Amino acid sequence: xxxxxxxxxxxxxxxxxxxxxxxxxxxxxxxxxxxxxxxxxxxxxxxxxxxxxxxxxxxxxxxxxxxxxxxxxxxxxxxxxxxxxxxxxxxxxxxxxxxxxxxxxxxxxxxxxxxxxxxxxxxxxxxxxxxxxxxxxxxxxxxxxxxxxxxxxxxxxxxxxxxxxxxxxxxxxxxxxxxxxxxxxxxxxxxxxxxxxxxxxxxxxxxxxxxxxxxxxxxxxxxxxxxxxxxxxxxxxx
Ligand SMILES: Nc1ncnc2c1ncn2[C@@H]1O[C@H](COP(=O)(O)OP(=O)(O)O)[C@@H](O)[C@H]1O
Ligand SMILES: [Mg+2]
Numbered sequence: 001x002x003x004x005x006x007x008x009x010x011x012x013x014x015x016x017x018x019x020x021x022x023x024x025x026x027x028x029x030x031x032x033x034x035x036x037x038x039x040x041x042x043x044x045x046x047x048x049x050x051x052x053x054x055x056x057x058x059x060x061x062x063x064x065x066x067x068x069x070x071x072x073x074x075x076x077x078x079x080x081x082x083x084x085x086x087x088x089x090x091x092x093x094x095x096x097x098x099x100x101x102x103x104x105x106x107x108x109x110x111x112x113x114x115x116x117x118x119x120x121x122x123x124x125x126x127x128x129x130x131x132x133x134x135x136x137x138x139x140x141x142x143x144x145x146x147x148x149x150x151x152x153x154x155x156x157x158x159x160x161x162x163x164x165x166x167x168x169x170x171x172x173x174x175x176x177x178x179x180x181x182x183x184x185x186x187x188x189x190x191x192x193x194x195x196x197x198x199x200x201x202x203x204x205x206x207x208x209x210x211x212x213x214x215x216x217x218x219x220x221x222x223x224x225x226x227x228x229x230x231x232x233x234x235x236x237x238x
Contacts, residue, residue: 002030005065005189006051006158012059013046020046021213023059028191030157033184035204035221036193039233042210044193045087048160052084053077065157075107081157085164089147091135097146098122098131104153121149125179141172148179159183160191165199173199201225209233 006028013021021043028034038044049055051062053074062069064080072080091100101118110117122128125145130138138146144164151159161180165173177199184190194200200207200221207224209217211233217224224230 005030007063010060032189033205034191035200035207038210043213083151083154083156084160085147087163089143101149108154121153125149158189162193
């Protein structure tokens, strides 16, 4: 079994008096494929934001490769190998597709030509043909691919894909799935947050379920999906 890559212990986050996340523990091994599911508003994106540093958690401790992340800004965490995509793609609107990918390549200061490396990332997501387009010229699935290329450009140890398939057709979902499988096969651990059950069960080796800001299940997908509490959460009987 490979070593622990990400360890979150007791992570909690409040917005004013509202507790969005409470005492969440999560471990992820290097190269693992984890599915994170839960009803809308259960705290999935809040958890990602606490891991990525976009939000400061109120409680808990997070380590990546044994290094404490607490207090580090998102760009510092990115340099340590943590990349995330946003539920709503956030490209630089005035930059071309290629330039959008050159930014994280330059940030990660990888050796060689930044343009060549950015093109390589675009090829990985089958977007090389769109290199000179502006984000506003892209379709929904192309925007998702660009978002993934920008994450891949960081050469991450861990990628967190927050609803990277929302709003896509079945065929497009399969394309993004294939892309994430390829990335994982090259060694990147992936946390997939997804409502499309067929995608998440095809992808995940392990499933974690959040309900109302708490982790209620963590284990083999088949066993987790058979739990009464999980079924109740999805049928709104919580
Ligand atoms: N920036 C914020 N300010 C206030 N409340 C927030 C903020 N972000 C999320 N929340 C609240 O926290 C809860 C969890 O949200 P979120 O993590 O986005 O859920 P999920 O991603 O599982 O749908 C929701 O009730 C949401 O309204
Ligand atoms: Mg969300």
